[in-house]
Amino acid sequence: EVQLLESGGGLVQPGGSLRLSCVASRFIFNVYAMTWVRQAPGKGLEWVSIISDSGATTFYADSVKGRFTISRDNSKNTLYLQMSGLRADDTAVYYCAKAGYGNYPDYWGQGTLVTVSS
């Protein structure tokens, strides 16, 4: 069974930065795209970003474009999300998800909570 373990969440002040990590196991990491999806407290799911299997291609939601950077280290089976210029409306649980062929999230981690507050 695919395993995804996120870390790096926490409390950060508005305008601050944070890097999330997601360690993947039990599948061949470097042949699948990976995604980040977030969920604000009490709200629905919001697609954030996707990165190709090689890391060469990335896409972002308009709400995070220019502030967030997705990356991966295939030698470490690890996905990252570098977040900067954080705002209160970035407060959410951030889920790492493996992408199935067709770029949809098929397996999800348990999420890590990011709280942006002074």
Add this chain to the structure above:
Amino acid sequence: SDELTQPPSVSVSPGQTARITCSGDAMSRKYAYWYQQKSGQAPVLVIFEDRKRPSGIPERFSGSSSGTMATLTISEAQVEDEADYYCFSTDTSDNHSGVFGRGTKLTVL
């Protein structure tokens, strides 16, 4: 970017059939995917490519799509099916970005 519209809530009695719809222009050109999210848990994929069921998902979950609407059907709904359900599709503008519907709260009681 594309938008997907879902009803905020659906309510059925145990044993009845629940139908949750997802509408939007993307549905006529892209596959629909459906996720179940129970309170405090991560989402779980229950339908992919409009109508396919991942291994381990009960047969009572089925999907269909026609025109600009996709439908998740839960036959003989059980109390344990009570959850939030989200549809998803890739954006028609680039085939990589994704979009979720706002979610439907299914109540079974």
